[in-house]
Amino acid sequence: MSAPDIRSVRRNWESEVRLADVYEALAGVTADARLKHRLRSLAVTETRHADAWAALLDSTGSKPDDHRPQLTARLLAAFARVAGIGPALALAGAAEGQVLRSYLNQVSTVTDERAQGVLRKVLPEELDHQSAEGVAGESIESRRLAEDADEDGAVPAPEDWHGGGVESIRNVIYGVNDGLTATLGVLAGVGGASVNPRVVLIGGLSAMVASGVSMAGGAYLASKSQREVFEGQLAREAAEIEAMPDLERAELVQIYRSKGLTPEEAETIVGRITSDKKVWLETQAREELGLDVAQFENPVREGVVAGISTLIGGVIPVAGYLLGRLLLGSAVNGFAALVIAFAVSAVFLFAIGSARTFFTGKGGVRSGLEMLAVGSVVAALTYGVGLLFRA
Numbered sequence: 001m002s003a004p005d006i007r008s009v010r011r012n013w014e015s016e017v018r019l020a021d022v023y024e025a026l027a028g029v030t031a032d033a034r035l036k037h038r039l040r041s042l043a044v045t046e047t048r049h050a051d052a053w054a055a056l057l058d059s060t061g062s063k064p065d066d067h068r069p070q071l072t073a074r075l076l077a078a079f080a081r082v083a084g085i086g087p088a089l090a091l092a093g094a095a096e097g098q099v100l101r102s103y104l105n106q107v108s109t110v111t112d113e114r115a116q117g118v119l120r121k122v123l124p125e126e127l128d129h130q131s132a133e134g135v136a137g138e139s140i141e142s143r144r145l146a147e148d149a150d151e152d153g154a155v156p157a158p159e160d161w162h163g164g165g166v167e168s169i170r171n172v173i174y175g176v177n178d179g180l181t182a183t184l185g186v187l188a189g190v191g192g193a194s195v196n197p198r199v200v201l202i203g204g205l206s207a208m209v210a211s212g213v214s215m216a217g218g219a220y221l222a223s224k225s226q227r228e229v230f231e232g233q234l235a236r237e238a239a240e241i242e243a244m245p246d247l248e249r250a251e252l253v254q255i256y257r258s259k260g261l262t263p264e265e266a267e268t269i270v271g272r273i274t275s276d277k278k279v280w281l282e283t284q285a286r287e288e289l290g291l292d293v294a295q296f297e298n299p300v301r302e303g304v305v306a307g308i309s310t311l312i313g314g315v316i317p318v319a320g321y322l323l324g325r326l327l328l329g330s331a332v333n334g335f336a337a338l339v340i341a342f343a344v345s346a347v348f349l350f351a352i353g354s355a356r357t358f359f360t361g362k363g364g365v366r367s368g369l370e371m372l373a374v375g376s377v378v379a380a381l382t383y384g385v386g387l388l389f390r391a
Contacts, residue, residue, distance in 0.1 A: 001060045001112045001114070002111065004109075005110050005111060005112045006062050008106055008109070008110055008115070009056055009057055009060075009118075010053075010062070011102070012049075012053045012099075012102070012103070012106075013050055013053035013054050015098075015099045015102070016046050016047075016049040016053060016099070017050045018072050018095075019046040019092070019095065019096060020043045020044075020046035020047040020050060021043075021073035022072060022073045022076055022092050023039045023042045023046060023092065024039070024040065024043040024073070025073040025074065025076065025077040026039050026076065026077060026080055026085065026089065026092065027039035027040045028077065029077050029080045029081060029085060030080075030085045045125055049122045049126075052121065052122065053118060056114055056115060056118055059114070076088050076091060079091070103119060103123055103126060104123075106119060107119060107123075171219060171302055172305060172309040173309075173352060173355050175305070175306045175307075175308075175309030175310040175312075175313060176310070176312055176352055177313060177352045177353075177371065178211060178215060178310055178313065179208065179212060179215070179309070179311060179312065179313025179314035179315075180313035180314065180316050180317060180348060180349065180352070180375070181349075181374065182211045182314070183204055183207045183208045183211060183313070183317045183318060184316075184341070184345045184375060184378065184379050185378040186203050186204055186206070186207035186382070187200060187204040187317050187318070187321055187338065188338060188379040188380075188382045189383060189386040190203035190386060191334055191335070191337075191338045191383065191386060192382070192383040192385065192386020192387040192389070192390060193386035193387070193390045194386075196334075197325055197334055200321065200334060200338075201318070201321065201322070207314065208318055209311070209314075211314055212308070212311035212314060214310075215306045215309075216303045216304065216306055216307025216308075216310070217303065217307075219299075219302045219303045219305070219306035219307070220299045220300065220303030222302075223302045223303070227299060233285065234285055237281060237285050237288070238281050241277070241284065248284060249270060251284075251288060252270045252273065252283070252284060252287060252288075253266045253267060253270050256269055256270065313348075313352075316348050317345045320340055321338065321340070321341040323340060323341075323344065324336060324338070324339070324340030324341055325337045327340065328340075342376075342379055345375060345379075346372055346376070349368075349371045349375040350368035350371065350372045352371055353367045353368035353369070353371025353372060354368040
């Protein structure tokens, strides 16, 4: 096996071990028996995947490391205890999405036949983890869980929790970034135009509050508008189903036939779907219009999340500036305090940029440096504008 393929297999093993530990740790946090069963079943699946990659590494004479990468599991478990299980599950789902993207990329980049064989075995289950119920109405994991149901017959619900809360996590990351960058820019601009620390601080605080309120209102209105559009289109689709059910049923059959199903298979599936009006309406909206109720978050929650996270981001450069004034006192000019504020902000900009990899799939260092570069350009430009006004 080539060196690049060995590195890919080792990363796969590490990712699967990490996910297994994450699911096991989150299972220990939740009090919901159904969810606990679900998470432990997923941990077993990921452990099986990790064992497959470990066996392949052993066969090449490159044994896996003795230690298990458990830091992510511990951090997410602690996060779940503080913020609740929902946001932690959303982050776990985003991390699993990264693993899936890596596997799909390796289909064309890994040359070793044995590694390709393992990929073919694990990919269907990884794809199943990232999807809701399949076209046939039952996922691979759901069938396995049905077979492994506990003694009282309780079977965990289908895996629809991966998507829940992802929008909120995304709003937190981008809200903190926007608040930090905007407030840092105003601090730098006012600091360039004035040497009075009170004026600089007032400018920073004003920018922090304005950014938070603006972001909260924007997120609320955007989410509300999306939901209103969705509800309007859903109402229209419901009316069409009532007015011309045969035509809507035929459209659904044609959609499934275009996906490769035979006429008999499509008729069978559509027959089951249309037997329940609620399922029929949701399926028709998703398949015909590309709309899914899971896409639309609660507007009030998203507004609050975006506003608070933006305020938190704005606190970072203001706190850095206050720290600079506290450490340096009035013996030096305000520029030195701005430097400290930028240094504090730079650390958080890099960290926030790295956190974006949950959604972008890019390398953490690269994303962190990109975010740091953007913040640096904003600070430099606004400080230059401030200097021009001072002149």
